[in-house]
Amino acid sequence: MSDIDRNYASLSADVLVVGGGPAGTWAAIKAAQAGADVVLVDKGRCGSSGATASVGTGIWYVEDQPELREAAMASREALGGHLADRDWMARVLDETYARMDELARVQRYPFPVGADGRQIRDDLQGPEYMRRQRTCVQRLGVRILDHTPALELLADADGVVCGARVLDRPTGQVLSITAGAVVLAAGGCAFQSKTLGCDVNTGDGALLAVEAGAELSGMEFSSAYAIAPLGTSLTKTAYYSWATFYRADGSVLEGAGSTRGRSVIARTLLTERVYARLDRATPDVQRAMRKGQPNFFLVFDRLGIDPFTDMFQITLLAEGTVRGTGGVRITGDDCSTSVPGLYAAGDTATRELICGGFTGGGSHNAAWAASSGSWAGHAAAVFASRASRRGRGPDQLRPVGSAGIRPAGAPTHGYREVVAEVQRAVLPYDHNYVRHADKLTPALEALHQTWSAVRDGLTGAGEDLFRAREAAAMTAHGRWMFHAALQRTETRGMHKRLDYPRHDPAQQFRLLTGGLEEIWTRPQASSPAFAVTAGTAGTAGQAA
Amino acid sequence: MIEVVERSRCISCDICIQVCPTRVFDRGADGIPVIARPDSCQTCFQCEAYCPTDALFVAPLVAAVPGDSRFRDIDELTTTGLLGGYRRELGWGHGRALGARTAIGPEFPD
Numbered sequence: 001m002s003d004i005d006r007n008y009a010s011l012s013a014d015v016l017v018v019g020g021g022p023a024g025t026w027a028a029i030k031a032a033q034a035g036a037d038v039v040l041v042d043k044g045r046c047g048s049s050g051a052t053a054s055v056g057t058g059i060w061y062v063e064d065q066p067e068l069r070e071a072a073m074a075s076r077e078a079l080g081g082h083l084a085d086r087d088w089m090a091r092v093l094d095e096t097y098a099r100m101d102e103l104a105r106v107q108r109y110p111f112p113v114g115a116d117g118r119q120i121r122d123d124l125q126g127p128e129y130m131r132r133q134r135t136c137v138q139r140l141g142v143r144i145l146d147h148t149p150a151l152e153l154l155a156d157a158d159g160v161v162c163g164a165r166v167l168d169r170p171t172g173q174v175l176s177i178t179a180g181a182v183v184l185a186a187g188g189c190a191f192q193s194k195t196l197g198c199d200v201n202t203g204d205g206a207l208l209a210v211e212a213g214a215e216l217s218g219m220e221f222s223s224a225y226a227i228a229p230l231g232t233s234l235t236k237t238a239y240y241s242w243a244t245f246y247r248a249d250g251s252v253l254e255g256a257g258s259t260r261g262r263s264v265i266a267r268t269l270l271t272e273r274v275y276a277r278l279d280r281a282t283p284d285v286q287r288a289m290r291k292g293q294p295n296f297f298l299v300f301d302r303l304g305i306d307p308f309t310d311m312f313q314i315t316l317l318a319e320g321t322v323r324g325t326g327g328v329r330i331t332g333d334d335c336s337t338s339v340p341g342l343y344a345a346g347d348t349a350t351r352e353l354i355c356g357g358f359t360g361g362g363s364h365n366a367a368w369a370a371s372s373g374s375w376a377g378h379a380a381a382v383f384a385s386r387a388s389r390r391g392r393g394p395d396q397l398r399p400v401g402s403a404g405i406r407p408a409g410a411p412t413h414g415y416r417e418v419v420a421e422v423q424r425a426v427l428p429y430d431h432n433y434v435r436h437a438d439k440l441t442p443a444l445e446a447l448h449q450t451w452s453a454v455r456d457g458l459t460g461a462g463e464d465l466f467r468a469r470e471a472a473a474m475t476a477h478g479r480w481m482f483h484a485a486l487q488r489t490e491t492r493g494m495h496k497r498l499d500y501p502r503h504d505p506a507q508q509f510r511l512l513t514g515g516l517e518e519i520w521t522r523p524q525a526s527s528p529a530f531a532v533t534a535g536t537a538g539t540a541g542q543a544a
Numbered sequence: 545m546i547e548v549v550e551r552s553r554c555i556s557c558d559i560c561i562q563v564c565p566t567r568v569f570d571r572g573a574d575g576i577p578v579i580a581r582p583d584s585c586q587t588c589f590q591c592e593a594y595c596p597t598d599a600l601f602v603a604p605l606v607a608a609v610p611g612d613s614r615f616r617d618i619d620e621l622t623t624t625g626l627l628g629g630y631r632r633e634l635g636w637g638h639g640r641a642l643g644a645r646t647a648i649g650p651e652f653p654d
Contacts, residue, residue: 043565044564049565109644112646114648123647147567170567196588199566199586200565233588234604288648288649291646291647298633302603
C-alpha cells in the first residue's frame with residue numbers, strides 16, 4: 001500500500017481550485033462571488049508562487065474601441081498559424097477589460113497614471129498583483145491551503161470529478177477534499193529549467209486532467225525558450241528588443257534577435273558562447289526600463305553588470321507550455337473540459353484559442369489567466385450548485401491517479417533520477433527548439449522508457465510523494481509534446497521542424513493529444529479557425 | 545539562490561517560511577529560519593521581497609556561491625545597498641511609495 005492510500009483526513013467544499021496563481025485566484029474569486037464554498041490549494045503558496053508572482057507581465061488589455069480591438073486580434077493571427085479563434089479573442093479582450101477594472105476598484109491595484117490622467121492598465125507587477133489577489137480571495141472567505149499540492153483527482157461512478165487528494169507538505173499528511181466541481185489552474189510545465197519562478201510549474205494540471213479522461217490540445221506548441229544571463233533565473237526576454245547579440249570574439253551574431261531571431265541564438269549556443277548587450281536603448285528608454293521592470297535590473301545590479309554598456313553571456317532556458325500554448329482542451333465557453341465537473345484555466349489549459357501556435361508571451365497568457373480563471377470559477381460554482389455532492393463521503397469516490405503514487409511493481413527509481421532523464425530528453429535546443437525527426441524520435445523513445453520506469457517503480461513518502469508526482473507529470477508532458485511534434489509534419493507558429501521547414505496549408509488544424517500508456521494524436525475534426533481563414537492559408541503564416 | 549539569513553535583523557516572524565513556494569526554510573530551535581533545503585531554491589526572490597526587516601539576501605545566481613563570496617558578506621551587502629534592494633524597488637515597507645504606481649515601461653520598438 002502506498003502512502004496515499006493510508007488513513008487520511010477529509011474536508012468538503014462546493015468548488016476546489018487547484019493552483020493559486022492568477023488563474024486560480026480569479027477562479028476562486030468568481031466561484032465565491034457566485035455563492036460557492038471554495039477551497040484553494042497551492043503546492044507552493046498562493047500569492048508568491050508560480051510564473052506571475054516573481055515577474056512583471058504585460059497584459060492583453062485593449063481599450064474598448066472596435067478598431068483597436070480589431071487591430072489587436074489581427075496582429076496575432078498569422079504569427080499563430082491561423083489556429084486562434086476570433087470569438088474567443090473578442091471574449092478574452094472583453095473579460096480582461098472588466099477584470100482589470102475590478103482589480104483597480106476592488107483589489108485597489110495601484111496602476112500607474114499616464115499624462116492624460118487615466119490609469120495605464122496593460123502592465124502588471126507580479127508581486128503586487130498576486131499579493132492583492134490573495135488578500136481578495138481571503139476576504140471572500142475562501143479557505144486557502146498553502147504548501148498543499150494536489151496528488152490526484154477523485155471521480156464518482158459516472159466519471160464526474162468530485163474532488164482531489166492533496167498532500168500537506170509540512171506534515172506529510174494526505175487529505176481528501178470532496179467538491180462539487182474542480183478547477184485546474186496549476187500552471188504549465190517548464191521542466192524545472194530554472195526559468196523565473198517556475199520550478200513549481202511541472203505540468204501537474206495536465207496529468208491530473210488526462211488521468212480523469214480529459215484531452216489535450218496544441219502540445220506541439222511547447223518549444224518556448226527565454227533568454228537569461230548565464231547562471232541566473234532572469235528569463236525576462238522583452239528588453240532584449242534593444243539588444244545586439246555577439247560571438248565570443250566580439251563580432252555581431254547576424255540574424256539573432258529576441259523575437260524572430262531567437263532560433264539563431266539557439267543554434268549558435270549548441271556550439272559556442274553567445275553574448276548580449278542592450279546597446280540600442282537610448283537614455284530615455286533606459287530610464288523607462290528601470291521603472292517598468294525593476295527585477296530585471298535587480299539581477300544585473302547584483303552581478304555588477306551594466307547591461308547597456310557591458311557584454312554579458314546569455315543562455316536560453318526552456319519554458320515549455322508555460323510560454324507555449326499547449327494544454328488541456330477546452331470544450332465549452334465556460335472553460336469546461338470533456339470531463340464533467342472538471343474545468344481548466346490559465347496555463348493548464350490550451351491557449352491556442354487566443355494565440356494559435358505562437359507563444360502567449362506574458363501579455364496574452366495574463367489575459368487568458370484572468371479570463372479563463374473567471375469563467376471556470378463561475379461555471380464550477382454553477383455546476384456544483386446543480387448537482388450537489390457535498391456530504392458524499394470520500395469512500396464512495398474513486399481516486400484516479402497512478403504514475404508516481406501507485407507503482408505497479410517494487411520501487412526502482414527516485415524522483416531525482418527521473419527528472420534528470422526527462423531534462424536530458426526535453427531541454428536540449430536541438431531536441432525541442434529547432435526540431436527534427438532524427439532527434440525527436442529517439443528523445444521520445446527515451447521518454448517512453450522513463451515512463452515505464454515511473455509507472456512500475458516510482459513513488460515516495462511524505463514530501464517525496466509529491467516530488468515523485470511532479471516527476472511523473474513532467475515525463476508525461478514531454479511524451480505528449482514530442483508525440484504531437486512528430487505528428488505535425490510542417491512548420492507553424494512556434495513549432496519549427498528543420499525536416500519540414502515549410503508551412504503546409506493542409507495542416508491548418510489543431511492537434512488533440514492524450515493517453516497515458518499509449519499516446520495518441522489526431523487532428524481536431526472541427527477546428528473553427530479553418531473555415532474562417534482557409535482562403536488566406538496559402539499566403540500567410542510563413543513562420544519559419 | 546538564498547545565501548544570507550542575517551540573525552541580527554531577523555525578528556522570527558516566520559513570513560519567509562510561509563512565503564517560500566518551494567519550502568526552503570525551516571524554523572530553527574531559536575526561532576531564526578534555517579536554510580534547510582537550499583537545492584529547492586528557485587531564485588525567485590519572493591522571500592526577500594516579503595522580509596519586513598531586510599534580513600534575507602538572494603544571490604542572483606541559481607547555483608550556490610563559495611563561502612567567501614561577496615554575496616555572503618553582510619557588511620558589504622549593506623554598504624553597497626544591495627541588501628533590501630528589491631523591496632526598495634517594489635516600494636514595500638513603511639513610508640515607501642508603491643513601485644507599481646510609477647511602473648511605466650518604454651514603448652517597444654516595432
